[in-house]
Amino acid sequence: MDFKNGAELSALCQKNSCPISEIMKRRECELGETDPDTLRARMAQVLRIMKESASSPIRSPRASIGGLIGGEAQLLNTHRETGRAVCGSLLSRAITYACAVLEVNTSMGLIVAAPTAGSSGIVPGLLLAMQDEYDIPDSRIIDALFNAGAIGYLAMRNATVAGAVGGCQAEVGVASAMAASAAVELMGGTPDQCLSAASTVLMNMLGLVCDPIGGLVECPCQSRNAAGAANALTAAEMALSGIRQIIPFDEMLAAMYSVGKKLPAELRETALGGCAATPSGCAFSCGSCGK
Secondary structure (H helix, E strand, O other), X not given: OOOOOHHHHHHHHHHHOOOHHHHHHHHHHHHHOOOHHHHHHHHHHHHHHHHHHHHHHHHOOOOOOOOOOOOHHHHHHHHHHOOOOOOOHHHHHHHHHHXXXXXXXXXXXXXXXXXXXXXXXXXXXXXXXXXXXXXXXXXXXXXXXXXXXXXXHHHHHHOOOOHHHHOHHHHHHHXXXXXXXXXXXXXXXXXXXXXXXXXXXXXXXXXXXXXXXXXXXXXXXXXXXXXXXXXXXXXXXXXXOOOOOOOOHHHHHHHHHHHHHHOOHHHEOOXXXXXXXXXXXXXXXXXXXXX
């Protein structure tokens, strides 16, 4: 059940007449020599951590270590509850949960790196919002997490998920691709539609730089997690509607990796360019601007 790329994953799904999540579960059991019940219990624990990190800052806001963020999730939730959320209920919930997870991460709380700490809000943000909106049981969310894991595995195997290597397109971009694919399977889409959604996300976020203010994974990271959830939802909607993505996932992943390696060092997590180099950004860390 091992697969090295999206094409092989798709072929396995077709051969076994099953979704991506099932192939990923079988792969993990075979290669990890783990029984299905133990594997599922581990993912259930992942879901429990995601739920807590997505909800606790809404109840009790948490200031980040660097002081750049804190309280955003509660503000978003309060705004949604007024009934004036311009994004609609699903997306409003998704960005609220995504921001909440970043609050937990930046205050040294427990999160699930999905695939990194700096992009950890996107997968739980979207999937937990969908669970709330559509009353989806935990068992199906757990399956969706295995789907997301397959996309993350391919990104790590064939490209990168590190902002220092490939920019924010590799962190937030891959996390959004994971979320989009999982969302498509959750709503009954095919494996090819899942991969199409993941490809669309990477296309939409191609070239996104990593420019943390003050070198801290706080801003613009939090807002990019919110935007990543929106991007994932958009790509999932397009795939489920039957819109064809002309660039296969494997090719789009290779393109992302190529672009990432060509980004100058200033735009790859060094806090020497982009948002971090603006006057306001420099005010938080003059040393990072060479002043």
